Amino acid sequence: MRSVKSCLSLLIVFLGTVAYGATPKAIDLRDFLKDSTELTSHLRVLTDPTGSLTIGEILDSAPQFGPVPEQLSKDNVYWGKLDVENNLDIIKLYLLYVGKNDFIDCYFVQNDTIVQHEQSGYMYPQYLKSVPKGSYFIPILMNAHASQQLYIRIQDEIHNDPEFDLRISSGTDWVYNILDKHILDFIFQGLFWIILIYNLFLYGSTRAKAYLYYSFYLFCLAVNYLFLTDILREYILSDMPWNTIYFISTPMLTLVSYWVFVNEFINVKKQFSIYYLWIKRLIWLDGAMFVISLVVIHFTREIYLVTDTLRVIALANAFLVIGLSISIHGSKYEMVKYFIYGTAITVIAAVIDLALWDPSTSQASLMKYGLLIEIVVFSLGLAQRKKIGEKEKRKALNKQIDQLRVNESLAQWQKEELEKIIDHRTQKIKKKNKKLKRAIKKAESAARVKSDFLSVMSHEIRTPMNAVIGTIHLLLDENPKKAQLEHLKTLKFSSENLLILINDILDYSKVESGNxxxxxxxxxxxxxxxxxxxxxxxxxxxxxxxxxxxxxxxxxxxxxxxxxxxxxxxxxxxxxxxxxxxxxxxxxxxxxxxxxxxxxxxxxxxxxxxxxxxxxxxxxxxxxxxxxxxxxxxxxxxxxxxxxxxxxxxxxxxxxxxxxxxxxxxxxxxxxxxxxxVAHANSAIEKDDALMKEGVKGKRVLVVDDNEINLMMAKKFLDKWGMISEVVTSGKEALIRVFDTDYDLILMDLQMPEMDGYEVTATIRSLDNDGLKNIPIVAVSADTYENVKTKLDEVGMNDFLSKPFNPMELLTMVHAYTHLDQSKIQSEQ
Structure with a gap:
């Protein structure tokens, strides 16, 4: 009913669509309704090796279309161009079959303008298609005496066999064909589920494993049949058809369920113990191939490799079934004849279908009839097996009391063994936990090493970058020649971009490590x-x-x-x-x-x-x-x-x-x-760089750094702003200068030999002289603030300036701390 409603809705929508004017050299589609072999010859084709062409680019550039190539490559995307017309006096609906392709896009063009876009193909979800059933059809609704130009794009992603196989049918014929096919498919599918549910009911009432295994086998057959008849893709996975390819492996799961059922049905372990071991191994082999094929499909999307492999394995299983049937046909065990009769027709049909199977269409024609016969025969055999089982059950009643005693003893033994297993596993878990703790410590140690390495590299890279950027700023302020100015701007841009890259890497590392x-x-x-x-x-x-x-x-x-x-x-x-x-x-x-x-x-x-x-x-x-x-x-x-x-x-x-x-x-x-x-907020006052430069004139600054280039750069900027600057290259020398001279500010490098900036600052802050210990000290370092913040607070540094610094940053920092009154400085200590 759903298919009928979808088709009728489609016809109503088409009858309300407006067609467009005529196009020269068009063909009348009705001439090809019965014989469409010549329709493809009217198609002109354009090959797109990159797959990047769009309909807009094609309409704009009007490339040359040629005849259909004899062989279409899986590596290319193809565009087809077809001019069609309707010479009747009525509106006519046609369904154009394009070919077995994963993606089909049809653009209806009139006067170089796209008036309609239709999608079809194996991989497009149903909600994108105007034709919901049938995978490869494009609807063409033609007004009376109208023509249209079609641009058809085909691309294969999974099946790798693109084709232009144009066929045309009327809307009515298409609806009847789809209904005929789907009604028959649903009838067979219904039979599977009716018998499956009935056998589950029998298992619930008798607890006979044969019914459960047969239900499992019927379930696998039903799922496999859903895939083979396109019901799965067009009804269940209609909005995500790309997942249908995973069901290519279902024949392997069906074979697993088949052997599990056969093993129980003819009681191989008891009646034919010689074959029990290899049937068990075959079950594991088929199951492993099912899992492997799923993995291969998921990671490679190579369905033909999987299809060929599964075909070979399925054929091998079929021959093994034939061999087993021949080997046990003389047995007096009554279930053997049901097994042989039920299997023979299905194996023959399966061999033929597997040999002719095309994964692009996923159709099974003969096997469904063979399966139907097999299901009937196996059902009769299970009914007969039930009678035999009841006889054996009566014989087993006499041994039930003894068996209960054995079971009680076995349960006690199992309890003791389970306790031993639990104790053993508890010890193993404890050992694993110890290993995990060691691994965590190792990972944390590696993270610290990484952090330390980045910190060192940051300092080593930022120190020369400070000199480069500072020198560029100085040269730009010295009125360079026009030719030099361009070079300096290039250097400035490159150095700033390099600094951004360094900062990005360091910031990413800090965020990743949670610092x-x-x-x-x-x-x-x-x-x-x-x-x-x-x-x-x-x-x-x-x-x-x-x-x-x-x-x-x-x-x-x-x-x-x-x-x-x-x-x-x-x-x-x-x-x-x-x-x-x-x-x-x-x-x-x-x-x-x-x-x-x-x-x-x-x-x-x-x-x-x-x-x-x-x-x-x-x-x-x-x-x-x-x-x-x-x-x-x-x-x-x-x-x-x-x-x-x-x-x-x-x-x-x-x-x-x-x-x-x-x-x-x-x-x-x-x-x-x-x-x-923030309540009672004070408005910020914008600072003017000219006023700041005027304000720092005459202020005395001590610069401490073991790098001569950094000292030179800082001194040049400070002198340029009219400040009195002195430079020293060690912490010990800085302490001597502090005692000899009254400074308004100290710019302190952190990493220095013998006595680093932290030690110097801590020494100054420990002095009894208030005038000396309250000197503003700003750390100037190539390290990041997050890495040094704690130590800066511990030793009593006032602020932090990162290398390489912008001259305006340095000026703002100097101005801020050379205009602080002593009371404010003391309050910050």
């Missing part, structure tokens, strides 16, 4: 976004992109959270958006979603009009060291870590990042965070 802990401090959201604007406006302008920031005016001025990690997240998203937007606009939008009890829920959105991301790549872009396309790194740069880090950082906020994107239309990345509102 990132979110801060909970007050910050000014609008000042944070203003910094983002200053950072990206110029970069966007250089790329020919407009960058803007829009903030909901209802959002409170001051919030409590982790501004550093929020800045890192937005930096990654905005940088990506600008990088992948050749022209157009990039926007940062911040919305207030909710506000209650001193908490706000904010939504952060980064939108662009860039190249976009295809649907199949949306999840991939958040994987580590992965980008949407293979050439993205080569074309745009980057490590593929930015979004992976962003996703993990947002997860630390108990949130998740979402993305919407269309290819060549742009992307939208968005996430929401909960933050606390």
């Amino acid at each position: 990132v802990i979110l801060e909970h401090i007050d910050f000014h959201l609008r000042e944070l976004t203003k910094g983002l604007g200053n950072t990206f406006e110029k970069k966007a302008e250089e790329s020919g992109v407009k960058f803007s920031i829009l903030i909901d005016h209802n959002i409170p001025s001051m919030l409590k959270g982790d501004p550093a990690r929020l800045t890192q997240i937005l930096n990654n998203l905005i940088s990506n958006a600008i990088k992948f937007t050749p022209s157009g606009e990039v926007k940062l939008l911040i919305h207030l979603l909710a506000k209650s009890n001193g908490r706000v829920k904010l939504e952060f959105v980064v939108e662009d009009t860039g190249i976009g991301i295809s649907k199949d790549k949306l999840k991939l872009i958040f994987e580590s060291f992965t980008q949407a396309h293979a050439d993205t790194t080569r074309k745009y740069g980057g490590t593929g870590l930015g979004l992976a880090i962003t996703k993990k950082l947002i997860k630390l906020f108990d949130s998740q990042i979402l993305v919407k994107s269309k290819v060549n239309k742009g992307s939208k990345f968005y996430f929401s965070l909960y933050m606390e509102e």
Whole structure:
């Protein structure tokens, strides 16, 4: 009934569809209803080796179509072009059979415009098809005296045998053919399940294993028959037909159930013990081939290799059945004749079907009749076996009392053995737990080694990077020649990108190891976004992109959270958006979603009009060291870590990042965070670099670093701003200078030979002289703040500046600490 309703609905939908105008040189489909052998000759074909051509590109470029190749390759995608017309005075519905292909797309074109798109084929789900039954049909609804141009795209992914085998039928003929086939298939399927349920009932009432095993055999046959007749793919797995290929292995499971049933049916162990062992091994072999074939299909999708192998194994099983039948045909055991009669016809039909089986159509013609006869004969045999069993049951009643005693003794023995097994397993579990603890310690040790290695590499890389970036800034400030300016800008861009790559790798390692802990401090959201604007406006302008920031005016001025990690997240998203937007606009939008009890829920959105991301790549872009396309790194740069880090950082906020994107239309990345509102917030004051430079003039600064280049760079910047700077290369020398000179600020390197920055700072903080021990000390290190934060607090350092530093960062830090009054400094200690 479902098939009838689907077909009638299809006819009604088709009758309501509007057809389009005529196309020159079209063929009349009704001429091919009875003989479609010439229809394919009217088809013109275009080969697409890459599989990347779209209908839009074909219509735009109008490539040359040629005759149908004699052999279609599995490695290519093919486009067919066919002009059709209806010369009748009525609307006519045709069903075009294209061929046994996994994916069939038909585009109806008129005046170079796509007016309709139909899908069919083995692998497309039912909800995408206008023709729900039958795997390879395309509906063609033609208005009276109308013509259409068809572009047919075929592609094979599983079966690897694409073909153009065009055949045409009327809507009425198609409906009757489908009904005839499916009604017969459902009748056979119903017989399987009726007998299966009946045998389960017999097993429940008699507890005879033969009925249970026969039910299992019937179940495997029913599932196998579902697959072979397309009922499975067109009705049960209609929305995920790609899973149908896993049922190619069901003949092996059917053979397993068959031998299990036969073993019990003719009582091989008792009546024919000589064959019991090899039947048991055959059961395991068939079962192993079932599992292996599933694994091969899952990982290789090579169904023909599996099909050929299973065909050989099934034929071998058939010959073994024949051999067993010949060997035991003279036995007086009554079940043997039922086994031989029931099996003979099925084996013959199965051998023929397996020899002719085509996995593209999954049809079984002879075997279903053989199975029907076998089921009837086996059912009669089970009925006779029941009578024999009842006779044997009466004989066994006399031995039941003795057997109960034996069973009681056996149960006691089993209990004792089970206790021994439990004790043994408990000891094994304890040993495994010890090994697991050792493995965990080993993994933790490896993680620490990795962290230490990254910390050392960070310091070693950042130290020369500090000199490179600092020198570039100095040279840019010295009014270089135009030709030199271009080179310096190139160096600046490359060094900054190298620093970003280093930071990405280190940040990813920290997030992976769980070493990132979110801060909970007050910050000014609008000042944070203003910094983002200053950072990206110029970069966007250089790329020919407009960058803007829009903030909901209802959002409170001051919030409590982790501004550093929020800045890192937005930096990654905005940088990506600008990088992948050749022209157009990039926007940062911040919305207030909710506000209650001193908490706000904010939504952060980064939108662009860039190249976009295809649907199949949306999840991939958040994987580590992965980008949407293979050439993205080569074309745009980057490590593929930015979004992976962003996703993990947002997860630390108990949130998740979402993305919407269309290819060549742009992307939208968005996430929401909960933050606390800060009461009685003080408005932040924007600092002007000219005022800061004026404010630090005449201030005395001591720079401590064992690297001569770092000392030179820091001194040049400080002298340039009018400060009085002195440099020393060791911690001991720094202590001597502190006693001899009054400094407003000390810039202290952390890693130095003999006496490092921590020891120097701890010594200064331990002095009795308040004027000396309260000198502001800022750590300047190539290490990361997370790695040194605890030790900085322990020794009493005021702040941290990471190498390589931007000159403005250094100026801001120097200005902040050379204008602190002593009371404030003391309060911070």
